Amino acid sequence: MKTILYKSESRGHADHGWLNSYHTFSFANYYDPARMNFGVLRVLNDDHVAAGMGFGRHPHDNMEIISIPLFGDLEHQDSMGNKTVIKEGDVQSMSAGTGIFHSEKNKNNDKAVKFLQIWILPKKRNIPPTYDQITMKLEDRLNKFQQIVSPNPEDDGVSINQDAWFNITTLEAGKSLTYKLHDPEKNGVYAFVLEGDVNINGTALERRDGLGISESDTLEVQAESDTQLLLMEVPMSIQ
Template sequence: MKAIVHSADTRGHADHGWLNAHHSFSFANYYNPERMNFGALRVLNDDIVSGGMGFGMHPHDNMEIITIPLKGDLEHKDSMGNVGRIKNGEIQVMSAGTGVFHSEYNPNKDRETNLLQIWLFPNKRNVDPRYDQISIEDYRKKNELYQVVSPDAEDQGSWIYQDAWFHLGDFDKGTTREYSLKKEGNGVYLFVIEGNVDVGGQKLGKRDAAGVWETGSVSITAGSDAEFLLMEVPMAV
């Protein structure tokens, strides 16, 4: 098994006043040639958006974009005609494909919104753009890994054009679970939202992350009450 640790304080950081962003991988003005991607995982941004502020209309193409609100709400509009508001307990997925414009705003002027925005390289280019928004409350299982994204439209959660599986975990202190990778050649990138987690022997704190690959499974133990996001992605892109 190979592993790499990305501690929270090594992430790129940009404070635009209305947006306080931390970048796990090179993004915008943050460039680190050793932090370009983890396999198909290209972007993991931890964004705090001030009340009433947001991202104006901007384009994307040939990228799978997953948005996970951690706190507050986010309003989405796009060139496909979709208008929606997502909040904690929901996930938004957009396949940019041949091209799409969208905007994202914090509709609440009195409080911040904290979200994770994740980009993956797709396994199929130039598809028709698509949008999906789902509630994950019915999937949530305490002390278990519960799936929220997969490659299969018939499987639990939303789906994307990539052989990737996302699971969330909400573990009590001392809980241990083994995650078995679903596809040979994939790796796992685990991002700690809250608390402390041990991943394959790597001890992680809040907003730390670790990637492991060349293994068929990985052990995850909560060193405290903890919430985390586990992303299994292809390593060859």
Template structure:
């Protein structure tokens, strides 16, 4: 088994006033040669956007882009004609494929919106762009992991991604224990602690810490406080 520990305090950070962003991997002005990607996982940005502000229309291609709101209302518009709002409990994905333009903004002027922006390298390049979003019951992740992103060809219940990747969210009570079986052959898991404190395979992790785990089939998770955990199960080679 291989592990790599990423402390929350060692993430990249950029505060643009309207946008306060923490980068788990090299992004924009933050470059760390030891944090380029974890397998097919390329970007994990922890973003806070001021009221009424947002990202103007910009392009993407050949990348799987997942947005997970943590609080507030995030408005999305794209060149496929989608205009939507996503909120906590929902997950959005864009397969950028041959190319797409989109914008994201905080729909509300009186409060911030917080969300995770995650990029995964695709399995197939130059596919037709696609968009999907889905609402999940937060109650269904109490002391267990709920699949919210899964491969397009699977029947695992998540929004479909063009990669052999699964994202799972769990809300764990203090003292609870659970195991997670890695789903993809030769995959690894990047565990990101949204809130609380957990121990994964003996490694203690706090809020916004992360642990990459590979070359194993199962991971053991114990919560030492009420915790919210995101697991990103991705191919280590692609």
């Protein structure tokens, strides 16, 4: 088993006033050659957007972009004709493929919006762009894993153009879970603690800590306090 631990305070940080963002991996003006990715997981940004503010229209191509709101309402518009609002419990994915333009804005003028912005390198390049969005039941993640991303459109969660699976759980103090990898020969798991304190395969983690694990068939998760945890199983080889 191989592990890499990124403590919360070690992340890159950018405060633009309207945007307060923490970067697990190199992004924009934050650059660390030792922190470029975990397998095909390229970007994990913990974004806080001020009331009424947001990201203007901008392009992407050949990237899988996943947004997971944690608080507030995020308004999305894109060149595929989608105009939606996502909130806690929703998951959004875009396969940028040959190219898209989109914007993201805090819909509310009286409170911030907090969300995870995640980029995954695609399995196939230059595919037609696609969009997916789903609302998950928060109670279905209590003391169990709730799948929110997969490569298969018929499975639970949104689908993306990569052999990756995301699961989220709200785990009560003292509870434990075992996560079994879909493809332990090729994949690793990056665990990101949204809230609480948890022990994973013998490593103690706190709020916003991240732990990458590869060359292991399973993850043993033990909640030391009430915990919210995101697991991202991704291929370790970049094609």
